[in-house]
Every structure is written in structure tokens, then in C-alpha cells.
Amino acid sequence: MSPPYCIECGKEIEESWNACPICGKAVRGREAPQPQPVAKPQTQPPQYQTRPYQRSYSMGGKNSYGAVALVCGIIGLFCGGIIFGIVALVMGGLGLNRDENSSMATIGLVIGIIDIACFFIGWFWIFSWFSWPFPF
Numbered sequence: 001m002s003p004p005y006c007i008e009c010g011k012e013i014e015e016s017w018n019a020c021p022i023c024g025k026a027v028r029g030r031e032a033p034q035p036q037p038v039a040k041p042q043t044q045p046p047q048y049q050t051r052p053y054q055r056s057y058s059m060g061g062k063n064s065y066g067a068v069a070l071v072c073g074i075i076g077l078f079c080g081g082i083i084f085g086i087v088a089l090v091m092g093g094l095g096l097n098r099d100e101n102s103s104m105a106t107i108g109l110v111i112g113i114i115d116i117a118c119f120f121i122g123w124f125w126i127f128s129w130f131s132w133p134f135p136f
Contacts, residue, residue, distance in 0.1 A: 069108025088112025
């Protein structure tokens with residue numbers, strides 16, 4: 001008769017032994033208690049809620065600051081007044097934050113800056129032209 005082997009680790013064991021000396025597995029007689037499986041908690045991935053994008057580009061007349069900035073910038077550019085340039089700057093700045101579509105506010109702001117720059121360049125040119133000595 002061949003010697004018995006442990007069914008767990010394969011080590012040769014004596015017939016008189018009750019358990020394997022290597023792994024401790026019960027060989028005969030009463031069986032070793034089977035370990036109870038541990039129930040793992042079911043985990044679900046976290047659920048994230050996304051908010052819908054709030055900005056809309058409807059032409060509902062909510063671009064009043066940008067329209068005023070654009071009109072004042074164009075009037076100031078053609079008429080040469082610094083007041084219209086300043087109004088275009090202020091309204092363009094307000095329109096960037098408050099209007100639905102800030103493109104008109106941006107254009108009005110840029111035209112207002114150009115208007116103010118042209119005003120100062122024009123006045124510098126006029127005063128420098130009059131300060132030169134005249135030949136007569």
C-alpha cells in the first residue's frame with residue numbers, strides 16, 4: 001500500500017497522523033472546519049450630478065450694454081469726442097460681465113480705446129503744430 005499524501009500541500013504523511021504537519025489540513029477523522037466565506041459589501045461607483053450649461057445665446061435683447069458701447073465708440077471715432085470714448089469704455093466693461101453675448105461689448109470697448117487714443121494723438125499733433133515758430 002502506498003503512503004497517503006496530503007490533499008492540500010501534497011506532502012507525504014503517515015496513516016496514523018490526524019493532520020498534515022506542513023499545512024495543518026485534517027487527514028482523517030473529523031474534518032477541519034471549512035472557513036466561512038466573507039461577504040464583501042457591494043460597492044457602487046459614486047453617482048455624480050452634472051448641472052446643465054446655463055448660458056444661452058438667444059437674441060432676446062439682453063445685450064444693451066454692448067450695443068450702447070458699440071454706438072458710442074463709433075460716434076466718438078467719427079466725431080472726435082473723448083466723452084463718447086469714455087462712455088464706450090465704461091459700457092463695454094459692463095457689457096463684458098452682464099450681457100448674454102459679450103461680442104458687441106468687446107468691439108465697443110476696443111473702438112472706445114481707439115477713440116481715446118486718437119483723441120490724444122490729435123490734440124498732441126495740433127498743439128505741437130501751433131507751437132512751432134511761424135515764418136511770418
